[in-house]
Amino acid sequence: MAHTEPQTAQAAAGYQPRIVAFVCNWCTYAGADLAGTSRMLYPPNVRIVKLPCTGRIDPLFILKAFEGGADAVLVSGCHPGDCHYTSGNYHARRRWAIFRRLLDLTGIDERRLFFSWVSAAEGAKFADLIRSVTAKVAAIGSFEPANPARRRPWK
Amino acid sequence: MEMIATLRADAAKLLSEGRAKLVIGYQARGMHRAPLFVSDPAKVDRLVYDEACKQNLAVYLRKPEVRVKGPAAIVAPPAVMRSLMVLASETQLAEATVLAVDTNAYHGVLDLAGVAALLKEKYADLAPPKELFDELAKLNAMSPEERARFWTGQFAKCTRCYACRAACPGCYCLRCIVEKNVPQWVSTAAAQHGNYEWHVIRAFHQAGRCTLCGACEAACPQGIPLMLLNLTISEEIAKRFGEKAGYDPAAKPVVGSWKPGDDEEFIR
Amino acid sequence: MKTLDANKLSDLAAALAAAGYRVVAPLKDGAEVRMKEWAPGAAIDIGPVPVNSIKEFLFPRTEVVAKFSLEGNDFKPEPFETPAPKTAILAVRPCDASAMAALDKVFNWEYKDDPWNARRAATTLVSLVCTAADEDCFCTSVGGAPDATAGADAILRPADGGKKLILESLGAKGEALVAAAGAVVAEGRAKADSPAQVPVRFDAKAVAEWCAGNFESPLWREVSLGCLGCGACAYCCPTCHCFDIQDEATRTESVRLRNWDTCGLGLFTLHASGHNPRPDQASRWRQRVMHKFSYFVEKFGILACTGCGRCGRICPGGMAIAQVCKEIDEARKAVAK
Numbered sequence: 209m210a211h212t213e214p215q216t217a218q219a220a221a222g223y224q225p226r227i228v229a230f231v232c233n234w235c236t237y238a239g240a241d242l243a244g245t246s247r248m249l250y251p252p253n254v255r256i257v258k259l260p261c262t263g264r265i266d267p268l269f270i271l272k273a274f275e276g277g278a279d280a281v282l283v284s285g286c287h288p289g290d291c292h293y294t295s296g297n298y299h300a301r302r303r304w305a306i307f308r309r310l311l312d313l314t315g316i317d318e319r320r321l322f323f324s325w326v327s328a329a330e331g332a333k334f335a336d337l338i339r340s341v342t343a344k345v346a347a348i349g350s351f352e353p354a355n356p357a358r359r360r361p362w363k
Numbered sequence: 364m365e366m367i368a369t370l371r372a373d374a375a376k377l378l379s380e381g382r383a384k385l386v387i388g389y390q391a392r393g394m395h396r397a398p399l400f401v402s403d404p405a406k407v408d409r410l411v412y413d414e415a416c417k418q419n420l421a422v423y424l425r426k427p428e429v430r431v432k433g434p435a436a437i438v439a440p441p442a443v444m445r446s447l448m449v450l451a452s453e454t455q456l457a458e459a460t461v462l463a464v465d466t467n468a469y470h471g472v473l474d475l476a477g478v479a480a481l482l483k484e485k486y487a488d489l490a491p492p493k494e495l496f497d498e499l500a501k502l503n504a505m506s507p508e509e510r511a512r513f514w515t516g517q518f519a520k521c522t523r524c525y526a527c528r529a530a531c532p533g534c535y536c537l538r539c540i541v542e543k544n545v546p547q548w549v550s551t552a553a554a555q556h557g558n559y560e561w562h563v564i565r566a567f568h569q570a571g572r573c574t575l576c577g578a579c580e581a582a583c584p585q586g587i588p589l590m591l592l593n594l595t596i597s598e599e600i601a602k603r604f605g606e607k608a609g610y611d612p613a614a615k616p617v618v619g620s621w622k623p624g625d626d627e628e629f630i631r
Numbered sequence: 632m633k634t635l636d637a638n639k640l641s642d643l644a645a646a647l648a649a650a651g652y653r654v655v656a657p658l659k660d661g662a663e664v665r666m667k668e669w670a671p672g673a674a675i676d677i678g679p680v681p682v683n684s685i686k687e688f689l690f691p692r693t694e695v696v697a698k699f700s701l702e703g704n705d706f707k708p709e710p711f712e713t714p715a716p717k718t719a720i721l722a723v724r725p726c727d728a729s730a731m732a733a734l735d736k737v738f739n740w741e742y743k744d745d746p747w748n749a750r751r752a753a754t755t756l757v758s759l760v761c762t763a764a765d766e767d768c769f770c771t772s773v774g775g776a777p778d779a780t781a782g783a784d785a786i787l788r789p790a791d792g793g794k795k796l797i798l799e800s801l802g803a804k805g806e807a808l809v810a811a812a813g814a815v816v817a818e819g820r821a822k823a824d825s826p827a828q829v830p831v832r833f834d835a836k837a838v839a840e841w842c843a844g845n846f847e848s849p850l851w852r853e854v855s856l857g858c859l860g861c862g863a864c865a866y867c868c869p870t871c872h873c874f875d876i877q878d879e880a881t882r883t884e885s886v887r888l889r890n891w892d893t894c895g896l897g898l899f900t901l902h903a904s905g906h907n908p909r910p911d912q913a914s915r916w917r918q919r920v921m922h923k924f925s926y927f928v929e930k931f932g933i934l935a936c937t938g939c940g941r942c943g944r945i946c947p948g949g950m951a952i953a954q955v956c957k958e959i960d961e962a963r964k965a966v967a968k
Contacts, residue, residue: 267563268560268564270541272548301605305599309595313595317507357563390949521860523867547877550879552879586661586663
């Protein structure tokens, strides 16, 4: 099974991964805030979209991010048991497990889709997560323009 | 031949006794099989059933012009019976009069409870044909790039006719996500990313509810292998949550419920 | 007369491609046959009626009609021209070729549709006489025939028991195509096979007359019970032409698209107020039949149905328009008795 070779030429040419992160307001967003106020350094490649809860994340959001050319999507929320709305993240967990498989089948594989639990106290975990995701996505190269999920220029 | 005669006799009896105002079944028109809507007991001899009957008739139980005719009885092979279970579990169907049939046997007139019992007793191991599993295995053995190319080719055929949606008993939203235009979430152009999003979202909206009846793929005028999407999701759900749609009329929706121990190995 | 072996259509396609044509032909596609863009190696099959019509090669499922660029507060139209490559469509069924008349009328009615006209001018249609018909064909019920030449620039006639094809030019575009075919077609003699027998299935004129006087008839609901409101029939139909205009934009550019649309969908006539003048499938089916058999005749003098039978072949709900017309015809006769 061949995976894409690291696109070193791309990296040399200054390819910067564009990562969209859908995060919940109460945990991961607060955790990201904590990383910032603590002046923890992490790569600037992630664009954060804040939602009240991971339970609000419609799979369509993930698709739209890839449509627009995101090289990877990260979805992150409260640890199980900590959800501000009690069970939103439990619903999200089931949804992600199934959606992930469906995307993998149709050509958006697990190298570009990441899920995590990051609490409001885990500023360090957030920074570490972004560093690790960015490095992985830099290694695998940009999202193929020919992927069926991507918007293509109209002719 | 005898079983179809009994089915027709039962249908006629339901109509003449007023237990149903309409019988929804299949008819033959040359090589085609089409739905049949019979309200006259004298016309039940047009009812047929064979393996060429691919439509899932459960879709008609939600059609306003059919409902307005009064209580309907429905000719139901196992795939349709399972759809009735899903609809019942989603409070879309309170009761039903079912003429339960498959290619080898006719099981008589049943209500929803009777259908649930029959499915458990005789059809617990229903599965799509082996060829479909083989096709899926071939697809899963490809690299992600090869799979992307495969689906690019398949989705390029899609004209966005929505026959798949129309043929599916599980697709009953009054306003579908593709028809939401404030904002227009999914491009309505029959081209790449819009087609991709449509098929992925539609398959996902059937997660845990799809009974793998195959009506969508049969309805597709372009021959897109939709069952590969449905089977992938169905297998993942069976593996992770041990659920199989369409047997329990009181089942909780799979994607709408959760257990504390649901696997999260893929979550960092 | 010019003839070629019936199994040498790929050579004809290759010769035309070499002469600069984009070639479209009926190609094997799994168990079916579809009109598709030909490439060397593709298997041409003129046996079954293709699942799709040729409409999409002249009126695409989705096409750009205008482009704009956005810069700050500036909104600038960009020059855009419809791509209209020189195209040859081979083995077009007479029912698909005769559909050109209806589409030419609609797209040149009060407004000249440049994208349609550009592609139409660039396309040469080579018809194929049908020597076999199936139970869904009904060209003879709507004024057509399996050997009709309407809309075609050239015609292929199966001959000598299907072993040969006679290529006959019907005009200037046809002459150019025959010339481009070069040595693939040779002077020769062959006896044209008989066209298919297609029985008349209903009286189209009587159906139109009945429609005119029965707008509110409950029969519309009865005949349309099987319809689930998808667009499969409209999209495979060679004459259906409704479209939707959609603007799609990013932060820097915008395109105006013309996408196929269908009156079968519930929301087709939904007003912004929430009112829907065709609120049920019965009224939408009435529209479908009357547009093709009544309104189009009033406006343009011709039917907007060519009897190709595709709707009957692909509809999961059994809603062949021929079947509906038959039921109307039968109901009309029952009342007349």
